[in-house]
């Protein structure tokens with residue numbers, strides 16, 4: 001088991017976006033990993049430029065990792081690694097089997113969305129932005145998947161509520177556990193993600209105006225982590241860079 005990296009998490013209050021706060025902190029970071037944990041965000045960003053509604057009570061976390069600390073082989077599957085690390089983090093605090101990942105970067109519970117992530121690159125760092133609903137499920141305005149929260153899941157499993165700090169520390173730990181594990185090849189990451197996917201979900205492509213009505217089902221991942229889906233006419237298609245509701 002590789003040695004972990006001690007959490008280096010900067011706590012901030014209400015910010016525009018933890019991505020921008022992290023960018024501003026890069027210059028002083030001197031090549032060390034760090035993270036920003038905010039109480040709330042006024043300009044939270046989701047995938048594809050969507051708004052990520054960010055009231056107090058949820059996790060708004062940007063993990064900043066020097067590009068040199070991530071093996072080139074696993075860089076193409078970083079969104080999958082992020083999903084896996086978040087799922088492992090939640091399950092390390094709330095024990096229950098029904099937390100899953102949804103390709104390419106979401107966490108779901110009982111078919112509802114718990115959170116997601118974005119990855120950006122700046123000044124030799126990868127900025128991994130993670131949003132997870134801990135206490136509040138902000139309403140969905142764009143026909144996306146219904147939201148739920150970790151604490152609702154914990155309650156239904158008869159377990160105590162968790163805090164955003166607990167979750168941030170657990171995400172840090174799980175992230176470094178995966179990226180520092182030299183046996184975590186790209187193939188292993190893809191296999192682990194596929195095993196953690198909820199293949200029973202009905203998926204829809206996200207379009208610029210909402211959701212495509214055609215129902216899709218996840219079938220398998222290829223060696224690059226691209227998703228093959230089963231379409232309603234019985235044919236298959238492999239998706240590379242799309243977002244799904």
Ligand code: BTN
Pocket residue numbers: 016017018019041043044045046047050052059060061062106115116117118129130131132
């Ligand atoms: C998604 O659309 O599913 C991804 C959402 C990612 C939101 C997080 S919250 C922390 C970080 N700061 C942002 O502005 N966005 C990411």
